[in-house]
Amino acid sequence: MALIAAVEGSTAAIGYGLAAIGPGIGVGLVFSAYIQATARQPESSRLTLPFVWIGFAVIEALALLGIAFGFIWAGNV
Numbered sequence: 001m002a003l004i005a006a007v008e009g010s011t012a013a014i015g016y017g018l019a020a021i022g023p024g025i026g027v028g029l030v031f032s033a034y035i036q037a038t039a040r041q042p043e044s045s046r047l048t049l050p051f052v053w054i055g056f057a058v059i060e061a062l063a064l065l066g067i068a069f070g071f072i073w074a075g076n077v
Contacts, residue, residue, distance in 0.1 A: 016070045023063035030055045 034052045038045040 016067050019066040019070075020063060023059050023066075026059040027056060030059065 030052060034048060037048055
């Protein structure tokens with residue numbers, strides 16, 4: 001007799017796990033660009049730092065929207 005395992009749980013968790021890859025790559029690109037710019041022109045580090053934090057905040061806001069929409073579409077809210 002063969003037993004068939006039932007898949008239980010929310011697919012929103014799987015979807016958000018896949019959607020978190022994008023913001024992870026984005027944050028890495030933002031900070032790597034800042035490190036490169038600072039290495040090339042150290043005197044511009046104070047000028048470009050606010051843009052780094054703005055970019056980081058926008059990317060993280062998109063990640064938080066992704067988890068919020070995942071719970072909304074799953075019907076858990």
